[in-house]
Amino acid sequence: MTRKSVRNLTLSAMFIALGMVLPFFTGQIPQIGSMLLPMHLPVLLCGLICGASYGGAVGFILPLFRYAVFQMPPIYPVGLAMALELATYGLVIGFIYASSKRKTLGLVYSSLIISMVFGRVVWGLAQMLLLGLGGKAFSLQVFMAGAFINAIPGIILQLILIPLIMRALESSGVLKGE
Numbered sequence: 001m002t003r004k005s006v007r008n009l010t011l012s013a014m015f016i017a018l019g020m021v022l023p024f025f026t027g028q029i030p031q032i033g034s035m036l037l038p039m040h041l042p043v044l045l046c047g048l049i050c051g052a053s054y055g056g057a058v059g060f061i062l063p064l065f066r067y068a069v070f071q072m073p074p075i076y077p078v079g080l081a082m083a084l085e086l087a088t089y090g091l092v093i094g095f096i097y098a099s100s101k102r103k104t105l106g107l108v109y110s111s112l113i114i115s116m117v118f119g120r121v122v123w124g125l126a127q128m129l130l131l132g133l134g135g136k137a138f139s140l141q142v143f144m145a146g147a148f149i150n151a152i153p154g155i156i157l158q159l160i161l162i163p164l165i166m167r168a169l170e171s172s173g174v175l176k177g178e
Contacts, residue, residue: 037154055090
């Protein structure tokens with residue numbers, strides 16, 4: 001195992017731990033959690049810092065592991081759809097960011113926004129499939145409310161915090177040699 005692999009595994013474990021703990025700051029209230037999206041932050045950071053495969057794995061594992069330990073989020077359909085959504089975030093942001101040689105603030109923003117769109121589309125498709133299997137409808141209004149309108153505070157939080165954290169890590173020298 002290479003030094004970089006060990007580093008990425010260790011960081012991935014830290015991001016999983018953060019994803020397990022951050023929802024406690026929303027008081028375990030699903031409505032507040034779905035507005036602030038606390039599990040999204042560590043997954044997005046993992047994709048940026050460790051790469052697509054680690055970000056995707058952390059994104060997929062995190063809601064399932066959190067359900068196994070704390071029974072939150074409910075596994076069906078929320079936890080399963082969230083696992084696919086977060087895996088998409090980690091994969092897409094990691095792939096886009098790693099594909100560019102110049103790691104600029106603009107790249108952080110563009111990869112963040114693109115991953116948010118892809119992740120929300122995957123979430124919507126997963127919800128439609130999972131709810132459809134249960135005989136329930138998933139309308140465009142429900143998709144728009146769940147993916148965008150109710151998530152506006154979390155989206156704003158991500159657009160502010162993720163670039164700030166990446167900038168701080170870069171200026172401190174932590175991300176040198178990536």
